[in-house]
Amino acid sequence: MNKRIGSYPPVRVQGDGDGLVSQAGGVLLVETVRKTGLDTAISAALMPWRKPRVVHDPGKILLDLALAVALGGDFLSDVAMLRAEPQVFGPVASDPTVSRLVDTLATAGPRALTAIRRARAEVRERVWKLAGPDAPDAGGQVVVDLDGVLVLAHSDKQDAAATWKRTFGHHPLVAFVDHGAAGSGEPVAGLLRPGNAGSNTAADHITTTRLALAQLPKRHRRGRRTLIRTDSAGGTHDFVNWLTARGRWLSYSVGMTITEAVHHAALCVPASAWTPAVEPDGRIRDGAWVAELAGDVLKGWPQGMRLIVRKERPHPGAQLRFTDADGMRLTCFATNTTGTAIARLELRHRQRARAEDRIRAARATGLRNLPLHDTAQNQVWLEIVQLALDLLAWMPMLALTGTARRWEPKRLRLRLFSAAARLVTTGRRRILRLARHWPWTDVITAAFTRLQALPNPG
Numbered sequence: 001m002n003k004r005i006g007s008y009p010p011v012r013v014q015g016d017g018d019g020l021v022s023q024a025g026g027v028l029l030v031e032t033v034r035k036t037g038l039d040t041a042i043s044a045a046l047m048p049w050r051k052p053r054v055v056h057d058p059g060k061i062l063l064d065l066a067l068a069v070a071l072g073g074d075f076l077s078d079v080a081m082l083r084a085e086p087q088v089f090g091p092v093a094s095d096p097t098v099s100r101l102v103d104t105l106a107t108a109g110p111r112a113l114t115a116i117r118r119a120r121a122e123v124r125e126r127v128w129k130l131a132g133p134d135a136p137d138a139g140g141q142v143v144v145d146l147d148g149v150l151v152l153a154h155s156d157k158q159d160a161a162a163t164w165k166r167t168f169g170h171h172p173l174v175a176f177v178d179h180g181a182a183g184s185g186e187p188v189a190g191l192l193r194p195g196n197a198g199s200n201t202a203a204d205h206i207t208t209t210r211l212a213l214a215q216l217p218k219r220h221r222r223g224r225r226t227l228i229r230t231d232s233a234g235g236t237h238d239f240v241n242w243l244t245a246r247g248r249w250l251s252y253s254v255g256m257t258i259t260e261a262v263h264h265a266a267l268c269v270p271a272s273a274w275t276p277a278v279e280p281d282g283r284i285r286d287g288a289w290v291a292e293l294a295g296d297v298l299k300g301w302p303q304g305m306r307l308i309v310r311k312e313r314p315h316p317g318a319q320l321r322f323t324d325a326d327g328m329r330l331t332c333f334a335t336n337t338t339g340t341a342i343a344r345l346e347l348r349h350r351q352r353a354r355a356e357d358r359i360r361a362a363r364a365t366g367l368r369n370l371p372l373h374d375t376a377q378n379q380v381w382l383e384i385v386q387l388a389l390d391l392l393a394w395m396p397m398l399a400l401t402g403t404a405r406r407w408e409p410k411r412l413r414l415r416l417f418s419a420a421a422r423l424v425t426t427g428r429r430r431i432l433r434l435a436r437h438w439p440w441t442d443v444i445t446a447a448f449t450r451l452q453a454l455p456n457p458g
Contacts, residue, residue, distance in 0.1 A: 021085055024421035024432050025444050026071055028451065030089065032395040036130070037457030038123045039063060042387075045119035049104055049112065056093040061101050062116070064092050066387035069366040072413050076102065076371065087423050087430060106376035116383050117214065120390065124186075125217045127394050130454055134397055134405075136177050136186075141251075142220045143178040144188060144212050145355035146230045148199055149362065151370055158375045161195035170370060171197045172382065173204050175212040176358040178229075178351075179397070181280065183405050185358045186393035187386040188215035192370075192379045202238035205230065209243070227251040227337075229352045235334060237300065244302045244336060253335045253349045256307065265293045266309045266330055277310060278343045280351075288312035290346045293332070304336045310346055357408070364409050365389055398454065399447035415440045416447075 033039050043059030050058050067089065068079045076098050083092035093101075105112040128135040136142055153160040153169040160169050175189035189211035191204060198204075209228060213221045220226045228234075228243055232255035243250045256262070269291045277288035293307040309332040333349045366385040370378040392412065396405045407415070419440065421432040434441045 019422050019424070021088055021421045021423050021432060023071055023081060023085065023417055024088070024434065025417040025419040026067065027088055027432060028395050028399060028416065028444065028447055029067055029070055029391050031448060031451040032391055032398065033063060033067075035398070035451055035454045035456065036123050036127050036394060038119075038387075038391075040457065041119040041123050042116065045115040046105075046112075048115070049101075049108065056091070056097055058101055058104075060090070061093045061098055062105075062384065063387070064089065065098065065102075065384045066391065069384060069388035070391050070409070071417055072409075074366060074369060074371065088432070102372070102377055102380050105380045106374060109376060113379065113383060116387075117211070120387065121215045124188075124215060124390070126457065127398070128217065131397050134183070136179050136183075137217070137220060137225075139180075141225050141227055142216060143180075143227045143229060144175050144209075144216075145178055145185070145352055145358070146173065146175045146189075146205060146208055146212075146228065146234060147355045147359060148173050148233065149359050149367065150195070151367060153195070153370065155373075157370065157373050157378070159192075159194040163195040164199065167195075169195045170378070171195050171199075172367075173197075173208045174359070174362065175208050176355060177216075178354055179393070183397060184361070184393055184408070185354065187358075187362070187389045188212040190382045190386055192375060192382050199233040200236055202236045202242075205234050205236070205239045206242050222248050222250065224249060224251045227253060229253045229349065229355075231255040231352065232257050240305070240334065241302055244304070251335075251337055253333055253337070253345070253352070255349075255352075256332045256334050258330055258332060261297050262293065262307070262309070262332055263330065265295065265297050266291070266311070266332070269293070269309075274311070275341075275343050277312070278347055280347065285312075290342050292342050301334070302336070304338075305334050306336065306338075306342075306345075307332060307334050308342050308346055308349075361392070361408050362389060365392065395447070395451075399450045400443070404443060416444055419444060 039059065042063055043057050046058040046062065064079050064082050065076065068082055071081060077095050079092055079098055082089040128137060149172055150163050150165060150167060151170045151172060152167055162168055163171055171193050173191045173193060174187060176185040177188055179185050189208045191208045193204060228250055234254040235256040240252065240254060243252045274289035274291045277285040277290050279285050288310060290308055290310045293309055297307055298305060309330060311328040311330050314329045335345055337345060362385065365388050370381060372378050372381055392409050396407065419434055419438050421434045424431045424433055434444060
């Protein structure tokens, strides 16, 4: 009788297995691509860059890169994980072919980026129709959050520069559609900028918002049914004027800097004018109050703008600022929404913090590092990252239920995508048999069934 040593059972490892598929749960992403028509849309968009008699379709190559990133890849060469499973992911191009396509699209510049973005916008509208009551616009309004993200560089890449946080890298400006408390969010814009790009550059905010609006269904590209939310980096005259210009009339909720005038006006607000802040469930938020400012602080800003200030006790250990008053932290934001209690408006603006969750998910999905040297190449990589994040948002929205819809990429990979399976061929059918003991096998099979029940595109 062998004596067992240690906490884990000893095993032998051999490399002669057959019929097994790793990353088998990635079939959910493949089925999402098929049912949304993303494969045909991207292929059609990249047709101008398909050379005669080529073996691999440029659209398929780009989608393979997006799938690899969605499954956890950080580099172009990580597409090898798909190449190893042709029965699930189909034929995958070689590394040199993948690199050549990225170089070709980078050389094409805005023309190629525009083609990819148009295809994404076309598919996004179809996805939202398929999602029905779970779509981001089901409540009648779409919320778009803008925020900057620092991407560190560990080598001298083009446009890498010192950042405002005394690091070195790039400072992209990104936009996400908020799915609300029941879901996650999906990317609608990504503007690659040098590391020393300003946080409150109005021109960059306008460009990013234009890109974001172009990704939305036409009915949401202008008008009050679309809300643009930003932190104080978006609180500039030029950006707010652009949002409310004739022909756009967008709703906005933008953070504002506490200037001396705003600070003085907040101190002059009588105690009776402060309203308790609220939580999402309607309960009063302990130690927080809101009030609306008027008068000279609104001079020079667009007509209809409202300035709302919040005071709140800082959490224990927080460092006080010079704008704090009587031990209370002061923050403010501007909005043009009327007919809603200011406590509800403040709650809506506070929920912009969900953009930080989206950025964390993006960092875990290819945005931790820009792997290429040239800016044009890395802008293509940023589009690939957005495609991957689209799939990671669309699949849960169409196929998952309950708390699983809010799972971030790392959890999706750990519980669903990393599942192994045995591939069985019977007749003309290929069947993936997942392990019965895997805790989330039922989640995977139920999600796949929901995806298959969706109508085919076209």
